[in-house]
Amino acid sequence: MKLLNKINTLLFLLCLTLSSAQQTPAAKQTKTIVIANGTAHLGNGDVIENSVIVIKDGKISAIGKSSEVPFEPQSMEVINAKGKHVYPGFIVANGTLGLVEVDAVKASNDLAELGTFNPHIRSIIAYNAESKVIESMRPNGVLVGQVVPRGGRISGTSSVVQYDAWNWEDAAIEIDNGLHINWPSSFSRGRWWLGEDPGLKPNKDYAKQVKELSDYFTEAKSYNNGDKAERHLPYEAMNGLADGSKHLYIAADDEKSITDAVNFAKSHNVSKITIVGGYQAANVASFLKQNEVSVFLRRVHSRPNLEDDDYDLPFKLAKQLVDAGVLVALEPSGQMERMNSRNLPFYAGTTVAHGLTKAQALQLITQNPAKIMGIDVKYGTLEAGKSATLFISEGDALDMRTNQLTHAFIDGRKLSLETHQTELWKRYAKKYNQED
Template identity: 60%
Template structure:
């Protein structure tokens, strides 16, 4: 009897799993698609009010003004007059697919034990069937940089697209960057251990920075030597030194940012990106002069210091952009995986606080693609690039009108159904029936 009950339980679990399974990834594009009449926001600052967009075999073959051409339509025709077309939004510095339920340890694979972990690759831990990843697509977030956390050097990120069977199918750019958590020159005491919780200078700051420098020096020495033994962390640094990997430095303080800039010079690093960068405005000219871009943390936050403007987080991206710094948006922080779906609305907030709407769009399209090194194929609607795009009934940066009717990744028409959309439809019908009664 116990054995029979066990089989019954397993059967119920399997049926429940199928009921809540991820949408099946789309098949490769089989015929050309023509989108006619939509307002096309190209992602590079340009807008075509009455556009004609054609793509086949996963690539854009035509992006033009429909009023000035007699181009023959091809394949499936989508009449989109009154709607808007955008390139797929890109979410940098994300832990999507690395954690499903934060309170359930077996579903949390965002970090590893240790301090210097350049050899840790987030890509192989990425869960393409995550239900949270699936929930990004209805808002137009179609690609992301999957990034490890923890340690002084967290590891190596990769860029993926959000409609795949597994990480091998999902990968867009493998091992794109090394992530460093820069030490803080101030710290708070651990109140749970009886320490004073007030902010105070970190006496170990100089020592912590020196440990980073020592690790870089040791890696260079190992790579230049005979390699009599295998050291995976040192070996993983080779792509940093030859410029194949960018260095993403997670840092907020003004002094710390200046020290990170000096570190770039001392280590002769070719490519560096500041992540978070709360106080980057104070050193914007140095960032520009050293060709360092910034991924600004989500603007839906409050000022960190009482003497700052109330809208400082809302306008930081615009102010940096005005000073010539290449800027993108990222959404790390509290409930970061779920909140990543709000990425377009973060850009909308930046636009509401002074930035041109098309420039704000670039923060999550072409600028993000440039920072991640995928702009040759993604980030804008241009002939020859990937047909990774979506059609919205209205302004995609406004949560009231961001309603997708179609979405494509590499030309594949993807599902916009998720567990959340099913619940939305279910309860919308419930209250509609109550109104009718």
């Protein structure tokens, strides 16, 4: 018992250590900033060489070629980006950053709630803006993300945040604008630990599980169209799917599940639909395009699921969907998802090696997720009038060898790129560089 208490105490202290405050959020912009002479990658497919970007009151007030955008350096803070590259802040889709700090410490885990149908669970109120994991995203240019709950058939609602804030209220960009469901799998694997054949087989409960989900949607619609004599929070949270004020995200991978999920959503008059995962989405790409369904594509750096899949299928899925005209964004879910969110730009870089142009790959983590999440009016591209959420890199931001940030801004606020990781790196680099 004493040993158990000691272990719990150590885990608790570890949690406190890792969850201590991050770098202090940046102060509000007070002086006009000009980023001059850099190569601006706008995120919409365009690139401006020798550009000038003027940032005023947290927004991009002007952007263009140096010959087209005059400015007065005497009254402004000028950053010379000659030989460097400027990008819009990268956006994490279907992420859980801020919901878990230490997986082994239950008290720091707000990833999922008990129960099957939890549409009323709000991920945003569990979001930890001071997570040390979050601050480690910024040195790679990852500045905005979607906070998504997990678990159950209906997991709850997601919100969109920026990654430099005191609390969730400061961080929030869009609140409760997405509902997430996990579509029943049409196939299941045998439980090998019980001696069953581990191979794939039809899910005998598939029809039953789909009907339960459909009945829940129908009941919620009836409640929201009724007199609401007795308040029902889960049903109220389902409101907004039909009028488009709330987006429906459906986690589905195989071809049948994707098709059934889209048809299901359409039958319930859902107007905004995104497939999450979409491992076999390319097989039904024309169907997705026809129904204006977007895709949050599974992590690029992963292995094929089936023995007869192409070895490079995860790497080329993005190109297959983009070529078919489907709106695609990349997401990092999988093992060590939160830590791997910082590798988002390098997932996009891998799609370049498998057929996409650099401009198309950049859109997968900037303009496209912003469009899908409904924040593209302010974020996702470098355009006049939009939020000055951007960064400057020494080289190509999609290449891990050259993506070295010199500056980063969120809403015009100049960020610290220091993290507990960079602090440790400097500490031990100094130690081992010392002469004996």
